[in-house]
């Protein structure tokens with residue numbers, strides 16, 4: 001612990017002997033001094049001694065740049081002071097580690113969290129943040145940008161993480177790389193130059209030693225750290241020339257108040273330009289101390305206790321300034337539960353409105369037509385199809401309108417199941433509507449349904465957009481296709497037949513439920529490939545006086561947690577099994593150098609009669625630029641790579657008619673290769689397409705890559721998916737590895753959710769997700785708990801009228817008023 005001046009004396013003597021040419025020590029005198037003073041400074045306990053070091057420029061010597069004469073003068077000066085320095089050192093008392101033990105006591109909490117702060121008379125928790133002391137009119141817009149307008153918003157403005165500065169160490173115990181805290185005395189702090197920039201350098205010490213501290217780019221700090229004050233420093237130390245140095249630690253003077261920047265779990269808030277971490281921490285701390293205790297806990301106490309949740313004020317306070325990791329976790333659990341619980345209550349309320357405000361139509365599901373239909377299928381339904389159909393039939397039998405989401409991969413056989421349900425509707429004397437996202441898909445459905453029905457029944461009418469089958473029902477079963485493509489007179493004719501009830505099943509796009517089409521007795525609406533059959537579509541149906549059963553189908557695998565959250569108002573059926581005999585699509589991730597062999601592979605496949613998709617590189621700027629890039633790529637491919645083959649192009653700037661036209665030609669085999677932008681959803685069924693090439697594949701999410709891949713592998717031939725990736729990031733590489741290995745869409749969706757989070761899972765805009773700050777959708781157990789508690793509460797008191805649910809009703813209204821815009 002004491003400074004050894006001997007090496008310094010020896011080297012300086014040697015330097016004199018060698019006539020000041022800086023050859024006394026290898027590497028030069030300056031370097032030697034850095035090392036020696038670095039070690040010496042660690043044991044300095046007196047500010048005076050340190051001052052001497054500075055005055056003599058021992059800490060920042062510049063011997064190398066001095067003239068010979070200056071060198072001589074400087075060394076003489078040091079010699080002159082050496083005895084004095086040694087004197088200081090000799091008088092210093094020995095310091096031992098604290099008697100109690102090796103570890104220092106933890107940093108004490110100076111003041112209890114609960115503060116009886118004064119409230120401004122008219123101020124409430126919903127007052128603007130501008131009513132807070134310290135929030136100027138200049139500061140308010142910066143908070144607004146972060147979504148913080150009121151005091152309540154600020155209470156709910158949670159840190160994205162905490163730094164663990166709770167581990168206090170003595171200086172002699174500091175280790176590199178760890179986050180740790182010391183309480184030390186400031187020996188000296190001064191402005192300095194660090195790597196050419198102005199900064200602050202300090203020497204601080206405790207009873208075990210001293211350490212150097214530097215703050216880059218912060219020269220003003222020096223003035224805030226007067227000599228002999230107690231300071232708390234939290235951060236990491238690194239090794240510099242063999243010595244420990246604290247680099248830009250958080251700091252705080254040890255005064256008679258609670259620590260907020262150091263010595264504890266310290267919150268890190270999301271920041272916007274012009275907001276400083278220390279400023280935000282201080283402000284939030286004040287608000288938490290004064291206001292958290294005034295937040296009313298809206299959860300019924302009995303529920304809160306059953307679920308073992310913290311009280312709300314406590315949870316809010318601990319979410320910001322937790323006493324421990326455990327307290328922080330407890331706070332997160334409570335706040336995450338609130339988000340999910342309110343969300344579930346909201347969607348359940350919506351479902352109830354949908355189901356109970358108007359009675360639906362109970363179908364007769366014990367109809368022989370179903371058995372006939374199933375017995376004429378050329379295959380057996382898979383177990384998963386049977387289960388889904390069973391769930392649907394159970395709903396259709398009830399007087400409450402069904403509200404169900406049917407999920408299943410492309411090719412899992414959803415259409416068959418939906419067709420069965422439509423038959424039941426017709427057999428019960430109701431009409432069914434089958435809506436596809438595009439006209440070409442509507443046509444495809446019409447053809448498929450026709451094929452299935454003509455096996456079971458006897459086709460008596462077979463026109464382009466109207467078919468009838470006898471032998472299935474007591475009357476001929478009539479199916480119509482209604483799309484924009486057909487001529488006006490014919491369209492009116494079909495509309496008339498729908499109105500008179502002579503058409504049982506009508507297939508078209510979402511335009512079916514819009515103004516022009518009037519039904520006679522609509523009983524079931526099947527909606528294919530739409531993520532959200534939203535409130536507005538339903539009210540459009542209701543305005544026509546119907547409250548039909550609704551079956552929404554999607555091939556986008558949605559993890560269960562997300563499905564329960566996004567579509568909590570729908571019941572969920574999943575076809576998680578493909579019909580037997582399906583081949584896996586061989587998937588391979590390729591480097592750019594392999595592009596030519598990928599093209600050669602496509603050429604060979606085309607020679608064997610197959611067709612291929614090429615997905616253009618993703619260009620993010622805009623759809624127009626995207627389209628332009630696609631046109632260029634199409635030209636390059638047609639002219640330079642495949643001049644002898646037939647190529648087609650499809651992009652988002654083309655009209656629906658143009659797109660349909662190209663897809664028709666591709667399906668009819670008139671094109672060998674379809675070049676497409678990634679944004680165009682080609683849900684089209686082309687069994688002969690066996691190759692998919694995706695450019696810049698690392699830029700897509702797993703679910704989207706899986707969707708691309710789903711366009712091939714629909715026929716008998718072995719299909720292939722080639723993924724080109726230029727320079728994938730680590731996450732990108734992980735995705736590509738996963739998709740090479742995993743064929744199952746649900747498993748991929750779970751991985752996607754894990755890798756990207758729910759916001760990006762669908763694209764933020766589409767997700768319609770309310771702001772979940774604390775809840776993670778990977779938190780299945782908590783989500784299930786919130787859902788079951790919401791259902792339980794709903795059973796007891798659906799309108800939340802009981803006095804003990806009064807606060808909850810208020811909170812629900814508040815949260816959903818915010819969310820409503822996104823949700824409708």
Ligand code: ADP
Pocket residue numbers: 379380381382385408409410411412413414415416417555579580
């Ligand atoms: P989805 O709508 O889910 O993409 P489809 O209903 O269009 O799937 O079915 C895809 C193909 O698989 C169709 O040709 C259909 O006839 C066939 N299919 C459906 N169910 C089965 C099954 N259980 N066994 C064999 N083939 C089936």
Ligand code: MG
Pocket residue numbers: 410411414415
């Ligand atoms: Mg389909």
